[in-house]
Amino acid sequence: MTARHLPLVDEGALPYEHPLYETLLSIPGLSVVTAPLDALLTWGTKNALWVFPMATSCCGIELMAAAASRVDLDRMGTIIRATPRQGDVMVVAGTITVKMAPRVKLLWDQMPEPKWCIAMGSCAISGDFYRDLYPVVPGVDTFMPVDVYIPGCPPNPEALMHGLLRLQEKIGLRREGKLTQAEYRPGLLDLTKPRVGRLGDVTRDAGLSDAQLEDVSDMTRRDLAEESSEIVPRAEPVREAIASSSQEIEALLRDDFGVTEFPKDAAPLVSRGDHRRLAHRLRALGYAQLIYVVATHFPAKKTDPERFEVAYALRSIGRKSTVVAWRVALAADETIASIVGVFAGADWQEREQFDLVGVRFEGHPDLRRILLPADWSGHPLRKDYAADTAHPPWR
Amino acid sequence: MNELVHGALYGTLIATAILSTIAMGIWFERKFAGRMQQRLGPTIVGPAGLLQPFADIIKLLQKEDIVPRDADRGLFDLAPILAVVCSLGVAAVIPFSPSIIASDLDVGVLWVLGIGGLMVIPTFAAGWGSNNKFALLGAMRAIAQSVSYGVPLVLAVLVPVVLSGSLSISGIVAWQAQHHWFAVWPIVPGLPAFVIFFLAMLAESNRIPFDIPEAESELVAGITTEYTGAKFTLFYMAEYVHTLVGSALGAALFFGGWDGPFAPGLHWMVLKTLTLFVLIYWVRWSLLRFRADQLMRLCWTWLTPIGVALLLVSAAWVTFGGTN
Amino acid sequence: MEITVEVQSATRGSVDPHLSIHAYEAEGDLMLLHFGPQHPSTHGVFRMDLHLDGETIVKATPYIGYLHRGVEKLCEKLTYVQQTPIVDKNDYVAPMTNEQALNMAFEKLLNIEVPRRARYLRTIFAELQRVASHLVWLAAQSIDLGGALGGGSTLFLHCLRERELIMDLFEEVSGARFHYNTHTIGGNRHDLPDGWSKRAQAAISQIESRLSEYEDLSLGNQIFVDRMKGVGVLSAALALELGISGPVLRGSGVDHDLRRDAPYHAYDELEVQVAVEQGGDCLARAKVRFREIRESLRLARVAIDGIPEGPICSFKPTRQPTQVKLTGGQAYAALESPRGELGTFVIAGGDTPTSPYRLKIRAPSLHALAAIPYIVPGANVSDAVAILGSLDPIMGEVDR
Incomplete structure (x- = not known):
């Protein structure tokens, strides 16, 4: 046998x-x-x-x-x-x-x-x-x-x-x-x-x-x-409306948020101060679902300093569902406004990005590690974090 | 013969018979469940897997005996023994034939209800003594359930008592043998009383759909979560003994016990008991589990009022006509 | 002592998740029950800390990450072609949809058209996988309600029996029982073997005929209905806000299904009937899933009949891991997995053109679990198990 x-x-x-x-x-x-x-x-x-x-x-x-x-x-x-x-x-x-x-x-x-x-x-x-x-x-x-x-x-x-x-x-x-x-x-x-x-x-x-x-x-x-003991505020009530086409969104971004560049292969960059307001506006326009929050780390290179980029996407619900996405660029020491107050689903998403990438979300009521143990040091999805980092006594 | 000697002799005999029956009962249940689930059940250990329960027990007896550090040692050790004692104790007054009975107590029904009701003590002792939260929750549920379902159980058992005018189980059986089985006639208090008795018995022996004290999917293993080896074996056996003795009680109280044509009384009693035993497993492997509040609602809003009504009907039957 | 906790036991509506439990004297009044990470009903390694008042849950705090395996970091190290078998293990009850979601994102990034035959194959696989996954849900849900030593396990084993039929079909195609690795960038790796369509139709008929049995055993069972009805009510507004998708969202009465609303694969050629149920409780979710099984079987049947001839991949799949090179760009592609919107967000570029710079898997189960602190308080421990089962989380994709 x-x-x-x-x-x-x-x-x-x-x-x-x-x-x-x-x-x-x-x-x-x-x-x-x-x-x-x-x-x-x-x-x-x-x-x-x-x-x-x-x-x-x-x-x-x-x-x-x-x-x-x-x-x-x-x-x-x-x-x-x-x-x-x-x-x-x-x-x-x-x-x-x-x-x-x-x-x-x-x-x-x-x-x-x-x-x-x-x-x-x-x-x-x-x-x-x-x-x-x-x-x-x-x-x-x-x-x-x-x-x-x-x-x-x-x-x-x-x-x-x-x-x-x-x-x-x-x-x-x-x-x-x-x-x-x-x-x-x-x-x-x-x-x-x-x-x-x-x-x-x-x-x-x-x-x-x-x-x-x-x-x-x-x-x-x-x-x-x-255990966390903090209180998370519920999302603020937002006026309901019907979803709009992407040209409308572009116009909105251009007029109200001062976005000038619309790259073909990536979402438009929105300034750090405007981003929470944008989330609010889009939600009122019918983009009811938060799809993702993704932070990316760009380590310092010869000329560029270290920076982060946080990408967001929202989706409209029902027939002809569309996705609207935007990005926010951050310097190494900058924080970004949390959108937990707009979308309750951002709670875990932002915690995950904080845990893995180390971006701090300003105003998040309960910013703790979510996937890794509480006593972990470092943020593994940063480019300078070695994938096979030891964690004694277990690996 | 001296009653003490008689009791010891027949008691040992009946206990041995019950314990060997449940070994086969475990095997039967696993095969039966297997067939219901499109699989075979035990086939490898012994012919047709017949030796499987023995292998289980031999293995369990060899396991290390763990007592959790903060457990209440006395209660923790006592609970499994009490569980077996209480469940076997009920069998003492059940007549398996006109002559095979450990003790023909005049107040047999009271003995059954009393000892059966005591089952809640080992259950709670196990839950409390284990110092485990799952076990404690299981024990809490067991108490609530036993106390509630004790009421319809008593009401259902009182129906044959009133009809026959006897508190002795062999008296009840003898009365049925002379007249007719209670589940057959009078059909109105008889059969519904049996249904209530059956449901209450399922609840008292913690069987699906009333097995919330050990609800494996919620409470891991309920009151037996911390028990290992030999002590778990005792609980495991007590569970089956309880079911088997409950079936025997149902057969005696409602189906005329040892009464039947052609064959000796013992054969009929065993046949009826095993039929009820199989019925319990049929229910067990078909149904899902109630939630605690639904369980209570069923007990207090349905079973108890119906039980009271049935008791009144049987009193009326006895008073105004009927066969008495 | 003033008790500020408002427990809505009658309606079991949504309760604020981060309730102040300080009104209770922490040690005396409440019992803290660690539910998991190793527990028979947590569907993997998930932990809830339940604060119990008697058996009523006052506060439920979910903890995840016990299966965090660093998939996203691994994907940054591997090349585009190598990643398909890795993501198989994320949602391990529906591996096919994982592969599809990943490769769809890469295809979007590369701007390649998938041949029509491959799109049909993907549709068939996705629909059969949905059936298999929902069968596992029903199996697990019945275990949750009925216990491993009782009627629950009877339904459980019957469901797994039918799932084996689908796994056999997939094994014929890919050679693997479980982690198929049959999709690749631009199409599929394996074409259907001879006579597969016929056997698939036979299997579909068999599942269809047995499905009504399961419906009788679950939705036709009063105990099942009683245990599920009015339990874990999730309002449509809360579900949308939390980003919940899939059967859980549709069980709350929101008519949203990516197969119809943002078609991919061959869904624009098939008419998808979206199952929506009102109520938002566990029972509504169960009904949605039952209707989805029927609809998926129908779609699979139509798709199998309509498979066009042609190539199954837009370019020849090779074993060369560095086949695909990309210098930049970002893409997000999503599909309707059995659990909801499963998406892949990918940023190309960086130092190595053969592997992504950043890859994020948008897992529907993660969002579904986020509802736990809102819908579990007010229920009791038995309900918590039923609610968790009805959310149908797979920890592999929650933790990644």
Whole structure:
């Protein structure tokens, strides 16, 4: 069943955890009783692997599909339990990010022994093509032990079932104290060698596991500190009107907002002071939906100083829907007026741009990080931010 | 025979029978659910997956026993044991045949309602003792639900009591054997009372559509969120025991218990009990779950008034005519 | 003590999201429930902090970012051609529409015309994908309402069974079950295999015939209706203001669908009937999605019958990653994904002409989730689960 070219390894005998049984084992001459009992206990353990799904992304959908009619994990007695206390196998299905990793570790620690972990899919194994990106943990075996790796993006439901069968085989062998087949670990490949090192890697920093545990225990305090208590004002009421054609918009921009240039391949630039007023006007003209707020960073070059550009777009609703877009140029130290008061949807959009690019929105009632953890430093979508920035102790 | 010895002997016998039945019940439920969902259910462990529940239990007994750091240790440990005791205790007064009964109590119905009502204590102890917010919410819901649904349950159970004039369950069954089953005649208080009893029993044993105390999609695993291994096994078993004993009670109170032609009484009792048992799972795997307020509305605006009316109808039946 | 919180339990209308909860003594009166990020009903890794008064939610604070994978940064590093398989993973319930939205933006930037056959293929894929995605929504919604160990899972598994039919069709085309990578700049990579149309029609008929069963099981089920009716009411004005689009917006009574209002692919040749429901509650959203499944099946059927002959790509797709070079320009292209307006905003240029300078994915789920602080307070915990399910968020595209 497994790839036979992999070497046999000694993972250590799997102990029987129950104190009563340990006592029984310590009585000499009882092997007559314990040998068949061993077989029975092993049989029970192997055939009732309940899954605790650590489903974060795409692989989670395939995990669902594996429980569904076509594959039906219940055939081999595998059911999915939502609480870690009743799981035997944690199936890590999906990308684990720096923000999620302490929670995964905590949930793993909450599972009762004996427990196993299956890394399902290339994200859980090595981080896949996200592995060199700032928020992604390059494989869950950098902070918790993995028993079976199931490659794929995502693995088919059949592959998950194969993984569970391999785990059953492994459990049996380990209970008998025999050698098991080595896993085809990503650590064998230089390509996927993460900065923090995988568990069992000799070059791994000895203090790292402690640092990770410390981070886990600090998590709840950080969560509570993240809470915002500010009041966001509701959007101001705006006169409703019917949408207009783009020539009208051009005329509006030219006459009321002093825009002279209308480039063919980009939205017109609006001055920083006028931009909130423009949003207001457009909303009154029927552009009822905020489509995006995108900030872009332009680092300093030989002649140009560092600058930002924030692009906005609004859409009119209903038949012949049109989009109107504009841009605002900012110097490195300038802020831009928030349009949360005009469009409540700008709340998260502006927070995201603040988080990723670092543009400050003046008048935003609650300008906090939204995607990255609160204690993150730097703004990753700036051009001078290295994509593979480290974030100890997780990557 | 000394009543104590008789009770111990038959009690052990009945408890053993119930516990082995629920092992098969778990297997049956999984197969049954599988068939309803276009899949197979357990097939690999043992012939047709028959050994699956045993593998589950053997595995669960080997798991590490975790007690959360801030849990109330005493309550946390006591709750699963109490749950099994309370759910099994009800079985003591249920006659499985004219002779197979652990204790033929004169006030059997009161015993059933009392012990059944005590089930709320282990549930709340588990929720409170776990020191987990999901478990606490589950426990809160369980209390509200048990207290409310206790009322229609009592009202429904009182209908056969009034009709037969006996508080002993074997007395009720014997009365039905001589006359007719209550679910069949008198059909007006009888059958509706059974429906109310069935719904209230589903609520008391936390079965869909009334399973809000353990609502997996909302409260993770409700009161059992923090339980591992052996203690979870006890809860798991108590749930099935409760359902099975509830089915047996329904069969005895409304369907004439062991009464039936051709076959010995025990066969009929088992058949009727298992039919109700299957019905519960049929409902479970077909319906969605109520919200807490809808559950209460159903109880107080429908089941309870109807229950009172049925009680009055049965009193009238007994007083002015009927077969008494 | 004066309680300033106004909980509209009867109407469950929109409540101010950033309520002052200081009127409650923080420790004594309210319970803070961390709902997620790992919870069976959060549809991925999403966290809500619920302040509970008994079981009534007084304040709901959503937290996202647990699946933030830095896709936009990655797209800046990769070339235009390499990005299709990356964005597949954003909305992982509807990968086809992700690819289309991305490539549409690049096509706009390059000003290339997509061949008519490719436009038809894209339409068919998008519509079938919408059906598959809405089936996953129904599956998840029924689990939310009925639990994984009950009637909910029965409906869940039935829905997934039909979804497999669509995945099989896509697998035949692209070779992949899940992340297809079948679209490219200027058209599609893979043409339909022989007899695909016939098998697709058969699958559509099968789904159509079973759909009424699901309707009976959900909309015909009194418990389902009771749980969804009047829960999570989102007014049209609030929905528009938050930038919500797709079935959630149409469930609030706004007649807006990009397929009809700003046609792309082959939608200008097909007549799209837009499903709009009044009410703005979970039930209205559910009805919209059911009607959309039917409409999508009809559109797919018409489109399959009308596939024209011709090339499927305006130029030969190669494995050369640096095939496309651009020196400047900005573009925004949007389509109606199963969840709403999925758009890609791209700025070309910079130091490397083969990769975009800045790329932003406009994810409809992000906007839908922003409604949570407005519509969840006043509901109870069971309702919160139903509301979250009816918004149908996919955390992959929320966090990117």
